[in-house]
Every structure is written in C-alpha cells, then in structure tokens.
Amino acid sequence: MPTLTERFTKGGSPGVNVERYRTIRTVVLVAVTAVAVGGFLIEIPRIQILEHTARNLYFHVPMWFTLMAAVAVSAYHSLRFLQTGDLRRDVRAREAALVGVVFGILGLLTGMVWARFTWYQGTNIWWNFDPKQSMAAVQLLIYGAYLVLRTAFDEPQKRGRIAAVYNLFALVTVPFLLFILPRQAPSLHPGADGNPAFSDFTAPSMRWVLYPAFASFIGLFWVIYTQRVRAAFLKLRLHGDTD
Amino acid sequence: MREPPPLRDGRQEMPADTVEAIYDTLWATSEIPTRAPEGIERVMLAEDKLYVVLAVVLIIWFGLIFFLLRTDRRLDTLERELEDRIPEDHTPA
Numbered sequence: 001m002p003t004l005t006e007r008f009t010k011g012g013s014p015g016v017n018v019e020r021y022r023t024i025r026t027v028v029l030v031a032v033t034a035v036a037v038g039g040f041l042i043e044i045p046r047i048q049i050l051e052h053t054a055r056n057l058y059f060h061v062p063m064w065f066t067l068m069a070a071v072a073v074s075a076y077h078s079l080r081f082l083q084t085g086d087l088r089r090d091v092r093a094r095e096a097a098l099v100g101v102v103f104g105i106l107g108l109l110t111g112m113v114w115a116r117f118t119w120y121q122g123t124n125i126w127w128n129f130d131p132k133q134s135m136a137a138v139q140l141l142i143y144g145a146y147l148v149l150r151t152a153f154d155e156p157q158k159r160g161r162i163a164a165v166y167n168l169f170a171l172v173t174v175p176f177l178l179f180i181l182p183r184q185a186p187s188l189h190p191g192a193d194g195n196p197a198f199s200d201f202t203a204p205s206m207r208w209v210l211y212p213a214f215a216s217f218i219g220l221f222w223v224i225y226t227q228r229v230r231a232a233f234l235k236l237r238l239h240g241d242t243d
Numbered sequence: 244m245r246e247p248p249p250l251r252d253g254r255q256e257m258p259a260d261t262v263e264a265i266y267d268t269l270w271a272t273s274e275i276p277t278r279a280p281e282g283i284e285r286v287m288l289a290e291d292k293l294y295v296v297l298a299v300v301l302i303i304w305f306g307l308i309f310f311l312l313r314t315d316r317r318l319d320t321l322e323r324e325l326e327d328r329i330p331e332d333h334t335p336a
Contacts, residue, residue, distance in 0.1 A: 036300065051291040056299050063303070099310075106306045110299040117287050117295045122280070224307075228314055234321050238328075 015088075016233065021226050028219035035213045045203045049118050056114045057202065058209050062217035063107030064136075068174060069218045070100025070225070071143065075171040078164035088233060090160035091242050093167060094150065095228045097143055099221055104140045108133070119188045131185035132192060139177040142170050156241050 039058040047054060074096035081089035111133060116126050127133070146167055153159035183192055191197040202210065236242060280288045287294050 039300075040296070046291075052293040053295045055293075055296045059296070059299050059303060102306065102310050106303050109302050109306070113295060113298050113302065117284065117292060121284070121288070124282075220307075224310070224314075228317075231314065231317050231321060234325075235317075238321070238324055 016226060016230050018230075021223075021230075024219065025223045028216060028223050031212060031216040032220055035209060035216045038209045039213070042205065042209055044206055049121070053114055053118055054206070056110065057206065058213045060107060060110040060114055061210070062213045063103050063110060064178065065214050066217045066221045067100045067104040067107060067139075068178070070096050070103060070221050071171055071174060073225070074100060075167055078167040081160050081164045085157060085160075087156055087160060087236060087242050090156070090164065091232045091236060092229055093164060094147070094242065095225055095232055097146055097167065099225045099228065101140060101143045101147070103217070103221060104136070104143070108136055108140065111136070115188070130189060131187040132182040132189035135177045135182050139174065142173055142177075146170055150243055156243075160242065 035058060039055050044052075044054055074093045077089045077093040077096065080086070081093060112126055115128075115130070115133070119130070120126070120128065146163060149166055150159055150163045153162065179191075182189065185192065187195070189195065232242070287298070
C-alpha cells in the first residue's frame with residue numbers, strides 16, 4: 001500500500017514534499033520576523049513628506065512582488081494542467097491565484113494608507129483614482145474574476161480547462177496593468193512619468209532590508225500556498241473534485 | 244506665498260547624485276502645509292509618521308490572520324468529513 005506522499009509523487013505528478021515544506025517554513029518565519037524588526041530599527045535617510053513612511057517600502061512593495069510571483073506560479077500550473085489534465089495542477093493554480101489575490105489586496109490597502117498620509121496629507125482623501133492604484137485594483141478584479149469563473153462549472157475537467165485558459169490570458173495583463181500603463185499616466189506613484197523610480201531614490205542602506213523582504217514575503221506566500229495545497233489535495237481525494 | 248517652479252512637459256531631468264538633490268528639485272520650493280493636523284492625522288503624523296508604518300504592518304498582519312483562520316475552517320470541514328467515513332470499530336476508544 002503506497003503512502004499518501006508516494007501516491008502523489010508517482011510519475012512526477014505534483015505532490016507536496018512535506019520535509020522540504022517544513023524546512024522552508026521555519027526559515028521563512030524567521031526571515032519575515034527579521035525583516036519586520038529590521039524594517040523598524042535600521043536607520044534610514046530622512047526625506048520630506050515621506051519621513052518614516054519610507055519604511056513602508058519594506059512591506060508595501062513586497063506585497064506586489066509576491067502577487068506577481070503568485071500569479072506566475074498559478075499560470076505555470078494552469079499551463080501544465082492543459083498539457084496533462086491532472087486535477088492537482090488545477091488545484092495548485094487556484095490556490096496560488098487565491099493566495100496571490102490576498103497579497104494583492106494587502107498591497108492595495110497598505111498603499112491606500114501610505115498615500116493618505118503622504119500624497120493626500122491634509123486633504124482627507126483616501127482614494128483619488130491615481131492611475132497606479134486604479135490599474136492595480138483592475139488587476140485584482142481580473143484575478144477575482146478567475147476565482148468566480150471557476151464556480152460557474154460543475155464538471156472538474158471542463159472547469160479546469162476554461163479557468164486555465166483564462167488564467168493564461170490574465171497573466172499577460174499583469175505587466176501592462178502594474179507597470180506599462182501607470183508609468184505613462186500622470187501618477188503620484190514612484191516610477192510614474194516625472195517621478196523618480198525605485199532605483200533612483202532608495203538609499204543603499206535600505207536595500208539590506210528590502211531585498212530580504214522580497215524573498216521573505218515570497219517565501220511566506222509559498223508556505224501559505226503549500227499549506228492550502230495540502231488541504232486541497234485531501235479534499236480532492238475525498239470528493240474527486242477540485243472546488 | 245511663492246509659486247512652485249513650473250514643471251516642463253515630459254520627464255524631469257534627474258540629477259542622480261543624492262537623494263536630497265532629487266527631492267529638492269521637486270519640493271524644496273513648494274509650500275509645506277503648516278496647518279495643525281486634525282482628527283486621524285494628529286495620530287498618524289506624530290513621531291515623523293512612524294504610526295503609518297505601524298498601520299501598514301498591522302494591515303498585513305490582520306489580513307494574514309484572517310486568511311489563516313479561513314484555512315483553519317477548511318481543515319475543520321475536512322476533519323469532520325474524514326471522521327464520518329471512518330468505520331465505527333476503527334475509532335480509538
């Protein structure tokens with residue numbers, strides 16, 4: 001009788017390597033903690049208007065890098081699902097997209113708070129349809145629609161195929177909505193037309209926290225995603241269905 | 244009150260030497276609001292806006308907690324379902 005793990009890893013199919021999961025989980029949790037502590041304690045250059053909120057760079061920007069990593073993982077598994085028809089690929093695509101959307105929502109909310117007390121200080125504005133924010137919101141709606149689309153089908157293979165095709169098209173919109181379009185619009189966001197981009201103003205000392213922050217939050221995505229995939233695989237075995 | 248210098252069309256030319264130089268070209272001559280902050284800003288702008296960072300970190304923390312609790316609920320459902328399927332005589336006493 002093969003064990004659960006053996007069954008899922010037979011023939012190179014996408015099971016969960018629990019040993020590896022546990023190792024990475026421990027490393028990631030320590031790293032995220034270190035980033036949070038370093039983010040508050042390490043000295044940064046003072047800039048008018050930004051002041052201490054420059055530290056949000058360590059927390060807000062990794063949310064969006066994590067979203068991009070998550071939807072790339074999701075699209076990869078969608079592609080593999082179209083090639084193999086293995087429902088576990090479909091499960092992975094859905095979980096990666098869902099966890100990615102959660103990070104995206106956190107990115108949008110943290111951006112709103114940051115903007116409220118810098119761009120819109122003294123104006124009591126929380127949302128002013130800045131192109132960068134609007135496009136980011138549209139991006140989240142596109143991935144929200146992916147999750148809603150899945151609920152419209154009862155047959156797992158059909159649901160998987162249609163959702164996978166949609167997911168691949170959704171990935172194509174990411175560079176346009178998050179980078180190309182907002183950078184051509186009059187946005188207050190760094191990197192937009194007339195504003196210095198990240199590399200122009202980030203002090204070298206901040207990169208010691210920023211780069212580990214990218215790695216840590218993407219790692220945190222991976223931990224949560226793998227955790228959910230494990231639960232979803234159990235559900236798949238019990239029901240023979242993905243959703 | 245001095246007007247800020249007009250911006251030229253298109254991209255600003257960027258003196259790439261220091262952080263200060265970049266921001267001086269944009270903001271050194273513009274008016275900084277001097278009105279005393281009211282309401283929520285009285286809290287958030289204190290300590291050189293450090294509480295904005297705290298708010299951002301808390302949003303991420305609570306967002307992740309909320310999501311973890313949802314995963315927990317899914318595991319609860321799975322556990323109940325598995326228990327229903329285990330035959331009576333295999334249940335530990």
